[in-house]
Amino acid sequence: MHSFNFEPVDLPAGIPEFRREIRDFLKRELAGTPAAQKANSWAVFDAEFSRKLGARGWIGLVWPKAYGGHERSAIERYVLLEELLAAGAPVGAHWIADRQSGPAILRFGTEAQRLKYLPDMARGETYCCIGMSEPNAGSDLASVRTRAEQLSDGRWKINGQKIWTTQAQRCQLIIALVRTRPLDENNRQAGLSQFLIELDTPGIQVRPIVDLVGETHFNEVFFEDCLVEADCLLGTEGEGWKQVTGELSLERSGPERYMSSLALYLELLRVAGPEPDASLKQALGRMAAEIWTLRQMSLSVAGQLARGQDPSVEAAIVKDLGNSFEQSLPMLVQGLTEAGVRLEDDTDFVKVLSYLLQNAPSFSLRGGTREILRGIIARGLGLR
Numbered sequence: 447m448h449s450f451n452f453e454p455v456d457l458p459a460g461i462p463e464f465r466r467e468i469r470d471f472l473k474r475e476l477a478g479t480p481a482a483q484k485a486n487s488w489a490v491f492d493a494e495f496s497r498k499l500g501a502r503g504w505i506g507l508v509w510p511k512a513y514g515g516h517e518r519s520a521i522e523r524y525v526l527l528e529e530l531l532a533a534g535a536p537v538g539a540h541w542i543a544d545r546q547s548g549p550a551i552l553r554f555g556t557e558a559q560r561l562k563y564l565p566d567m568a569r570g571e572t573y574c575c576i577g578m579s580e581p582n583a584g585s586d587l588a589s590v591r592t593r594a595e596q597l598s599d600g601r602w603k604i605n606g607q608k609i610w611t612t613q614a615q616r617c618q619l620i621i622a623l624v625r626t627r628p629l630d631e632n633n634r635q636a637g638l639s640q641f642l643i644e645l646d647t648p649g650i651q652v653r654p655i656v657d658l659v660g661e662t663h664f665n666e667v668f669f670e671d672c673l674v675e676a677d678c679l680l681g682t683e684g685e686g687w688k689q690v691t692g693e694l695s696l697e698r699s700g701p702e703r704y705m706s707s708l709a710l711y712l713e714l715l716r717v718a719g720p721e722p723d724a725s726l727k728q729a730l731g732r733m734a735a736e737i738w739t740l741r742q743m744s745l746s747v748a749g750q751l752a753r754g755q756d757p758s759v760e761a762a763i764v765k766d767l768g769n770s771f772e773q774s775l776p777m778l779v780q781g782l783t784e785a786g787v788r789l790e791d792d793t794d795f796v797k798v799l800s801y802l803l804q805n806a807p808s809f810s811l812r813g814g815t816r817e818i819l820r821g822i823i824a825r826g827l828g829l830r
Contacts, residue, residue, distance in 0.1 A: 481794035484534020492536035500570030514565030520752035547574035554681030577622030638686035704768030759826030
């Protein structure tokens, strides 16, 4: 029987001072930001704010200085992320580049690719999106059918479609998972490769998808005879599955996987005041305990990644439990409030609650559905 590990992580010296520095910056920059905008803030795109973070050295925090990074610890980066999310900072522009695309280029890219893209990402000036999901191949990435055919001159011709591509209409770069060899039904993970593709390349069309609340952060991306140079291949041809599974551990384990609804918890604390009744006090305590436990688990995964370990099972557990918490929180809070609360009321509490009631159903879809995650966990524990 396999097991999983959530060993505690000790925070390094200097963290309290770093937190104060971050909080002072955010207090100045976020003054007057509407409460509803602070909900699910890691999906809010603000290029100017990202450039300000880049100027402070807070993007690419752990990357080598040779590529625009700052060579600080993974735990310092984790502290930075949780402070940004707790404050409701609009970090959606650079989030994916900082979280997974930059590290993927750093790990698998050529020296030329690193020098071309990473410094601009660290400055908060180049944004990246994830080209994984397709129609009929959402969480089941082994089913992707977008095809790259290598031509006699070494270039690749790409045809196919990606969907649910976050912020593609505002990004400069997509890392696309495509088939470079025919699909083998006996080994569907084989023959996949990743490509670094600039989104202004001819043959690419991006179509925004309007969601339930009228926002357009999702997109369809179409490739039609899109020609890219040979040096756009990321890593090794045919090794895309191995590369992308490591990338997903980064995507699934961060604090955004349990803090998307934190703004609502903070608003509930304000509404409750210093003397809540016994039942509300008990509910607030349960929520705080769950947030703290998820935080310790997520921080443990960050520590394992920093040590070069592969916490794919632990990352899947954090995402599953974290999404369950942040997805259920809006309905739980709605049930705790007085019957007279109306979702059309013009208060910060109601605005945040209304926003998250509409958005929370999507939280368990991002980065792999609950069913896929539990399959990963079961395999990792030797149960299937």
